[in-house]
Amino acid sequence: MTVKTILFLGPDFYRETRGRYIYILTNYTNRVLYIGVTSALYYRIIEHKEKKYPNSFSAKYKCYKLVYYEFYTRIEEAIMREKRLKKMEYTMEN
Secondary structure, three states, rough: OOOHHHHHHHHHHHHHHEEEEEEEOOOOOOEEEEEEEOOOOOHHHHHHHHOOOOOHHHOOOOOOOOEEEEEEHHHHHHHHHHHHHHHHHHHOOO
């Protein structure tokens, strides 16, 4: 499912889906990655695009493009996966 599909399905689809998402955003040059966890992927992507938190990492580096996401039924699983992805990203940088 792509970001266009997500935006097309709209908020009602995600309001009814229980669980958590890990997601990866990038900027328009595909040089910066942002990895996060949310229970409402549709709304979280909109918050990133509208810079709801103007001092955040994603706002500073203009990370708005959804490139990947995974769905988990338990928040603990999603957080563990997020930590593994962030550790992997850090390891690749060094």
